Amino acid sequence: MLFYTHEDCLKHEMQPGHPERPDRLRAILERMGSSGLLDDLNCRVAKPAAIDDLGQVHVDGFAARLQASVPESGLTTLDADTIMNPHSLDAALLASGAVQAAVKEVLDGPEVRAFCAVRPPGHHAEADAAMGFCFFNSIALGASVALEHVDRVAILDFDVHHGNGTVDIFKDRPEVLVCSSFQHPFYPNRYQDIERPNIINTPLPAGTASQAFRTAVERDWSRAIADFRPQLILVSAGFDAHRDDPLGELLLCDEDYRWITELIIGFADDYSEGRIVSALEGGYDLAALARSTELHVATLND
Numbered sequence: 409m410l411f412y413t414h415e416d417c418l419k420h421e422m423q424p425g426h427p428e429r430p431d432r433l434r435a436i437l438e439r440m441g442s443s444g445l446l447d448d449l450n451c452r453v454a455k456p457a458a459i460d461d462l463g464q465v466h467v468d469g470f471a472a473r474l475q476a477s478v479p480e481s482g483l484t485t486l487d488a489d490t491i492m493n494p495h496s497l498d499a500a501l502l503a504s505g506a507v508q509a510a511v512k513e514v515l516d517g518p519e520v521r522a523f524c525a526v527r528p529p530g531h532h533a534e535a536d537a538a539m540g541f542c543f544f545n546s547i548a549l550g551a552s553v554a555l556e557h558v559d560r561v562a563i564l565d566f567d568v569h570h571g572n573g574t575v576d577i578f579k580d581r582p583e584v585l586v587c588s589s590f591q592h593p594f595y596p597n598r599y600q601d602i603e604r605p606n607i608i609n610t611p612l613p614a615g616t617a618s619q620a621f622r623t624a625v626e627r628d629w630s631r632a633i634a635d636f637r638p639q640l641i642l643v644s645a646g647f648d649a650h651r652d653d654p655l656g657e658l659l660l661c662d663e664d665y666r667w668i669t670e671l672i673i674g675f676a677d678d679y680s681e682g683r684i685v686s687a688l689e690g691g692y693d694l695a696a697l698a699r700s701t702e703l704h705v706a707t708l709n710d
């Protein structure tokens with residue numbers, strides 16, 4: 409399978425103590441390197457998305473406004489927890505460019521699965537707003553690229569936080585199915601009650617553990633996927649629903665990430681010619697993040 413990353417994703421750094429920190433990606437790469445998994449993957453160095461390409465999913469002028477906000481030194485605060493240093497925009501463009509390229513390569517074949525180990529994350533970024541550690545909505549850009557080649561794309565999001573940005577961008581685009589499981593009530597508390605045939609929300613109360621999570625996701629997502637028959641599956645792979653995560657209050661364990669990856673592989677084999685492009689979103693306990701991501705990627709690579 410394909411594995412996209414770029415070392416400059418490590419240069420984006422917000423204030424000291426911020427949970428969305430370079431060590432997250434370092435921990436993933438170190439674990440996958442020492443286990444030998446990286447050697448089994450077809451590794452690609454990500455290239456940045458073009459600023460103009462972000463206009464496919466963000467409103468006119470949004471990307472240029474962010475570009476103009478990049479500080480020459482020090483930090484620019486966009487909201488309480490979304491902050492730019494001089495390298496942030498480049499990292500965000502690399503994250504989006506990775507997903508963009510992975511989608512193209514998977515649709516071209518012969519590789520049908522890809523993982524993008526990138527940061528900053530993207531699923532909170534709405535059409536007209538950077539928020540929640542996110543600048544550009546990378547997975548949404550991937551879906552937009554795919555729709556130049558196929559008619560139906562599903563985005564599956566198992567981050568502990570609702571993928572509000574992805575919902576915002578695709579709420580009136582029936583060619584994209586968005587399924588999101590998330591702790592509720594919880595940040596960002598937007599669009600959790602939206603009613604659209606192509607938006608499947610699976611809210612979970614704090615304290616939800618493995619079995620209830622699996623039951624809810626299988627119940628909601630399996631029927632939606634069978635009805636929609638996506639030609640490509642994209643994954644917003646956040647690992648902050650893990651019981652060790654300091655931000656979330658769901659109680660998933662490592663094995664749940666193998667389970668959900670196998671579920672998604674089953675969907676892709678049934679409807680999408682096996683095609684899956686997954687991208688890193690959240691996950692803030694370094695050890696749990698590294699183990700869970702490795703399990704996700706290893707399962708995709710099986």
Ligand SMILES: [Zn+2]
Pocket residue numbers: 567568569646648689690691
């Ligand atoms: Zn999250």
